[in-house]
Amino acid sequence: MLIPQPYLLFLGDVTDPLSAKTAKGIQQWRPELCVGQHRLTSETVSLGLNDLTLEQAKAQGAKTLVLGTANAGGFIPENWLSTLSQALDLGFNLASGMHQRLVDYPELSAKAEANQCQLFDVRHYDEPLKVGNGLPREGKRLLTVGTDCSVGKMYTSLALEKEMNRQGLNTEFCATGQTGILISGRGISIDAVVADFISGATEAISPSFSDHEWDVIEGQGSLFNPSYAGVSLGLLHGAQADALVLCHEVGREHIRHLPHMAVPAIEATLVANLQAAKLTNPNAKFVGISLNTSALTEAEAQALCRQWEQQYQLPVTDPVRFGIASIVDKLHSL
């Protein structure tokens, strides 16, 4: 899956800023890929990008119209279809992170074929995969892991990529979820592959390489989340990470959506991930802890980072508040 860039970000008629999270992520991490935004009404959420017609965006080089919003139920509203059709007639590819597939709309499929455009349903993956083999591959890899899902693994991965490149470590981000795929233009939604192929898909996402120094692989879920731990373990084995970064949201009261399940302790999470990672890379090690400290004051957050640095003997930071350089500093010696 390789989505042609640059993008025109389609915001439809959504008015809830939270619904435009994906589009915002693309704008935040890949501003150079965003030619502009396309909104159906003046009340639609704005990212502050240039409002462009499809024709204007096309003239400025946009290759793909990205559906960068989340809807309840993950479906594509009826009143968006004429715009999507029109975009295909103008030669745009379409990319969507929604549950409902673009390819399941006969009108869109037909237009795409007629205009030789591609439809990217990044939440799904139907291509043939191989099962993982655990064989060592060339290149260095960092994987983010977590105490739970939605604790900042994608944010941390993208922040690491940016800071690593700033510090001269030639690094590429490897996406494993729909937002990450739209941001980077490639990847596989690892939780959407058939269970037998989790580690194999991860090996495909970050194959042997020698043209750069590091791959930063976006983690998913948690070994301690009883809904998704299988995905996390397959990802851990397939990543063969040299470096692991633990992500955690301070103050989370229980595993997401499961009030009866406690968030695991930091120490237990470090131990379990390291033990499992060593199956395919005996040299795997943790290089830092990345926190979401939004529940704390800045002073409290600072104090906690210092305390945990002592306790776990690792750099501890909140990348939003304090950047992530302290972790990247550790990577030069790996």
Place this chain on the structure above:
Amino acid sequence: MLIPQPYLLFLGDVTDPLSAKTAKGIQQWRPELCVGQHRLTSETVSLGLNDLTLEQAKAQGAKTLVLGTANAGGFIPENWLSTLSQALDLGFNLASGMHQRLVDYPELSAKAEANQCQLFDVRHYDEPLKVGNGLPREGKRLLTVGTDCSVGKMYTSLALEKEMNRQGLNTEFCATGQTGILISGRGISIDAVVADFISGATEAISPSFSDHEWDVIEGQGSLFNPSYAGVSLGLLHGAQADALVLCHEVGREHIRHLPHMAVPAIEATLVANLQAAKLTNPNAKFVGISLNTSALTEAEAQALCRQWEQQYQLPVTDPVRFGIASIVDKLHSL
């Protein structure tokens, strides 16, 4: 997935006895479900069952024609199709454990619809599933786990079911792989579900129950197999096992298909599985070790079982050679 029984076992024209392993498994574990066998030639492998025409089997009550052989590539030979078509016309359902799907043959799909018969592709699973939630459910559960795949987890599970029922523990076998599904007539091929739903599918395979005492859930893969460990972990979390039985093949030199990966030590396998199992059932415990000792003489096998019983403080047996009563004896107190 609930396959109507009894069965007529279809052996096609295979001449290699190993290819008829699935049919043999059905005959071995569910002889009462096998009305007879149907062979296309006199050179075809025989299970020693009555050779019946489709009409004879139908008259004797057979409801489903089971494709009980494995082919290279997992496809259905062209010259079988007329028999399968004819069976549908006679009102048989068809069940297949092959990779290639019955439903992908337009001729078979049409006939099935016309005759209101069902096509069961047990290696695949397309029905909607829920993600696992880890909530405790009623009933007691035993799960077989392994040092690798193909070490005897299905055999051990079926032997446990049989012996538990013999000892008065009302027990049902819960299948997670194609052969097990054909044997029991129900279940989900756990490695074929979308990765997000591994533990959820396991919760669906063995839901809350109070009409019997135990479910014995067939394990898959190994936490130490880098190709499939994600499946094994999701299965472990979803099973919420009260009792675990470790399966191992004595003398296996490396992880199946992966010469560079060592088979894990028994102790490490016990520790890792127990630790992961406790996430969804803090009372999980190992109750025995089931060995495939075919590489040893019977005297050597006996000696090894006694030695490991001392070492691991658990009943250790080879169910083929010595039965599995010593493990079942431990279950009465759970």
